[in-house]
Amino acid sequence: MAGRELQKSFTGEGLACRRGERRVFQGVAFALAPGGALLLGGPNGSGKTSLLRLMAGLAQPEQGVITWDGGAIADDPAVHRTRLHYIGHQEAVKLALTAEENLAFWADMRGTANGATDALRRFKLDARATWPARYLSAGERKRLGLARLLASAAALWLLDEPITSLDAESTEILLTAIAEHRSAGGCVALATHAPLPLPGAQTLSLAAHTTWRQA
Amino acid sequence: MQRFANPARFMRLSAMLLPWSAIAAAVLIAIGFYGALFIAPPDYQQGEAVKIMYVHVPSAWLASLVYAVMAVASAVALIWRHPLAHIAAESAAPIGACFTFVCLATGSLWGEPMWGTWWVWDARLTSVLVLFFLYIGFIALANAFDDRTRGSRAAAILAIVGVVNLPIIKFSVDWWNTLHQKASVFRMGGPTIATSMLWPLLVIAAGFLFLFAVLLMLRMRTALLRAKLRALRFGT
Amino acid sequence: MSGFAALLTRDLRLAFRQGGDVANVVAFFALAVILFPFGVGPDPDLMARIAAGVLWVTALLAALLSLERLFDADYQDGSLEALSLMPVPLEIQVLAKCAAHWLTTGLPLTIIAPLLALVLHFDAAGYPALIAALLLGTPVLSLIGAIGAALTLGARRAGVLLSLLVLPLYIPVLIFGVAASEAAALGLESRPHLLLLAALLAGSLALAPWAAAAALRQAFE
Numbered sequence: 001m002a003g004r005e006l007q008k009s010f011t012g013e014g015l016a017c018r019r020g021e022r023r024v025f026q027g028v029a030f031a032l033a034p035g036g037a038l039l040l041g042g043p044n045g046s047g048k049t050s051l052l053r054l055m056a057g058l059a060q061p062e063q064g065v066i067t068w069d070g071g072a073i074a075d076d077p078a079v080h081r082t083r084l085h086y087i088g089h090q091e092a093v094k095l096a097l098t099a100e101e102n103l104a105f106w107a108d109m110r111g112t113a114n115g116a117t118d119a120l121r122r123f124k125l126d127a128r129a130t131w132p133a134r135y136l137s138a139g140e141r142k143r144l145g146l147a148r149l150l151a152s153a154a155a156l157w158l159l160d161e162p163i164t165s166l167d168a169e170s171t172e173i174l175l176t177a178i179a180e181h182r183s184a185g186g187c188v189a190l191a192t193h194a195p196l197p198l199p200g201a202q203t204l205s206l207a208a209h210t211t212w213r214q215a
Numbered sequence: 216m217q218r219f220a221n222p223a224r225f226m227r228l229s230a231m232l233l234p235w236s237a238i239a240a241a242v243l244i245a246i247g248f249y250g251a252l253f254i255a256p257p258d259y260q261q262g263e264a265v266k267i268m269y270v271h272v273p274s275a276w277l278a279s280l281v282y283a284v285m286a287v288a289s290a291v292a293l294i295w296r297h298p299l300a301h302i303a304a305e306s307a308a309p310i311g312a313c314f315t316f317v318c319l320a321t322g323s324l325w326g327e328p329m330w331g332t333w334w335v336w337d338a339r340l341t342s343v344l345v346l347f348f349l350y351i352g353f354i355a356l357a358n359a360f361d362d363r364t365r366g367s368r369a370a371a372i373l374a375i376v377g378v379v380n381l382p383i384i385k386f387s388v389d390w391w392n393t394l395h396q397k398a399s400v401f402r403m404g405g406p407t408i409a410t411s412m413l414w415p416l417l418v419i420a421a422g423f424l425f426l427f428a429v430l431l432m433l434r435m436r437t438a439l440l441r442a443k444l445r446a447l448r449f450g451t
Numbered sequence: 452m453s454g455f456a457a458l459l460t461r462d463l464r465l466a467f468r469q470g471g472d473v474a475n476v477v478a479f480f481a482l483a484v485i486l487f488p489f490g491v492g493p494d495p496d497l498m499a500r501i502a503a504g505v506l507w508v509t510a511l512l513a514a515l516l517s518l519e520r521l522f523d524a525d526y527q528d529g530s531l532e533a534l535s536l537m538p539v540p541l542e543i544q545v546l547a548k549c550a551a552h553w554l555t556t557g558l559p560l561t562i563i564a565p566l567l568a569l570v571l572h573f574d575a576a577g578y579p580a581l582i583a584a585l586l587l588g589t590p591v592l593s594l595i596g597a598i599g600a601a602l603t604l605g606a607r608r609a610g611v612l613l614s615l616l617v618l619p620l621y622i623p624v625l626i627f628g629v630a631a632s633e634a635a636a637l638g639l640e641s642r643p644h645l646l647l648l649a650a651l652l653a654g655s656l657a658l659a660p661w662a663a664a665a666a667l668r669q670a671f672e
Contacts, residue, residue: 021442021446081536082538086532091528092529093528109537356603360605372669376598376620384619
């Protein structure tokens with residue numbers, strides 16, 4: 001697929017994050033090579049989502065720097081956005097549009113045509129392609145949200161608790177997609193509560209880095 | 216807690232400046248009012264009522280000046296992310312709103328003996344009324360979010376949007392006023408104003424400026440102490 | 452399809468499928484205008500005097516009421532966050548959303564306004580200027596409104612707050628719009644007022660998307 005950047009590494013050093021008036025974590029570091037996977041663990045509120053958002057460039061770290069291939073992502077946020085997929089807690093699915101229209105929109109926004117059909121098929125949603133999203137089950141909608149990953153190519157995948165509310169079959173589909181992505185040289189960072197069978201994945205537990213006092 | 220390292224310097228500086236500024240404000244306002252009430256002559260048409268102008272006009276000046284200060288502080292907050300800048304803008308806003316309100320109220324009180332009505336839609340008063348709503352909007356937006364820092368950032372953007380729009384609004388209100396003008400044009404007395412009337416005005420304005428500085432420093436100190444308290448109680 | 456076109460078609464598609472948005476705006480506009488004769492009496496001369504002002508103020512309020520849906524639905528379901536991570540610049544996306552908003556708000560208002568002007572005994576000579584002024588002014592309402600909508604995302608009582616923030620900023624559009632509409636009806640030149648409206652439009656096309664995008668970004672920090 002076009003658009004993959006091989007041999008680029010994704011690192012973060014000395015990261016501190018503040019949400020509102022609270023410092024969520026400090027002293028966090030990571031390094032992702034092409035084909036790598038990073039599992040973010042930790043209790044609720046430890047900052048898994050915050051770290052993913054820093055990686056996506058949605059928020060700026062209070063301290064520290066995140067780099068892609070040696071260049072800070074803050075220097076060129078527009079370019080950084082072209083190389084990543086960020087799937088957060090919400091599916092970003094429009095209920096009034098069909099499954100196909102939803103995906104085709106995201107493919108268009110990233111400048112790839114024709115990515116939608118293939119993505120629907122890979123995520124076993126092709127039978128539902130012409131259904132308005134409001135008639136999909138919750139699991140199907142979650143799969144539709146994840147199908148964005150395949151509708152257009154990007155080197156870095158950032159996933160926030162992707163397997164929550166996914167059934168076993170859908171989880172398999174996602175893991176296969178991740179494996180294919182990694183073998184093509186892409187990297188993935190995901191936040192998860194449960195352990196995931198990703199071969200060769202690093203783990204980063206944020207519990208050790210949180211700084212707020214628990215009641 | 217290193218977020219508050221700079222504020223320690225501000226606290227020291229403001230502790231030094233406060234007493235002197237307060238004295239300057241009190242002295243200037245006292246002298247100005249004495250000059251306004253006892254030395255400047257009464258207007259041949261309006262009598263003593265014209266003396267309301269000595270509060271009305273400086274208040275109008277301060278209302279605009281404080282908004283400018285807020286806009287500059289907001290720009291500093293957004294561009295350089297200096298934590299004090301947000302606090303400065305948010306502390307200045309209610310002070311500016313009060314000056315605006317005083318300007319409107321004194322304008323209204325003045326209007327009654329002058330034109331026999333409690334409100335006139337002249338260009339200046341109308342612009343100040345709009346400015347009042349810009350202040351209220353800023354304060355409301357800053358306090359409208361559960362996450363206070365989000366409110367501060369949103370209000371900062373609003374302040375800058377407002378400062379860009381303010382000249383446009385003022386221009387359009389002037390335009391509207393000339394379109395609909397009927398009877399006498401109210402003029403402040405411009406360059407023909409007598410020296411004996413002018414100097415108390417300037418002195419009072421200077422006094423109001425120091426008053427603003429005093430109130431701003433007090434509010435900022437309170438805000439910083441409150442933030443420190445929150446940090447100690449709830450942890451950073 | 453370019454990002455601008457993709458977003459514009461999506462928003463239009465959503466507006467027409469979810470239905471009622473255009474109808475709501477037009478219905479509110481018509482109802483609010485019709486209230487005035489009940490309020491001030493049916494005297495045609497008085498009507499004609501206040502027609503331009505009534506039309507513009509109610510058009511403003513109708514546009515204001517529909518502003519909330521500009522970003523809120525996308526914000527609630529996570530689409531806005533995903534959009535902010537797209538390669539297409541956020542400023543262009545804001546323009547696309549404002550364009551969709553105008554097509555479903557400002558444009559219908561402009562089309563209905565002459566009918567309502569008829570009801571208010573608006574002088575026939577003023578119609579071209581009225582329509583021209585609305586065509587120039589209603590996009591400005593969408594653009595300036597976008598700034599307010601972006602700033603109040605996720606705020607408590609966002610609707611009321613939005614009105615408080617946006618109405619003062621609407622005053623210039625109101626003043627020049629009414630002046631343009633009335634001038635022609637009074638037999639005067641409406642061109643200077645229309646030129647001022649055009650200047651406002653040009654200015655807000657340049658600056659509003661930038662301010663709204665900045666407001667959207669800080670909503671995600």
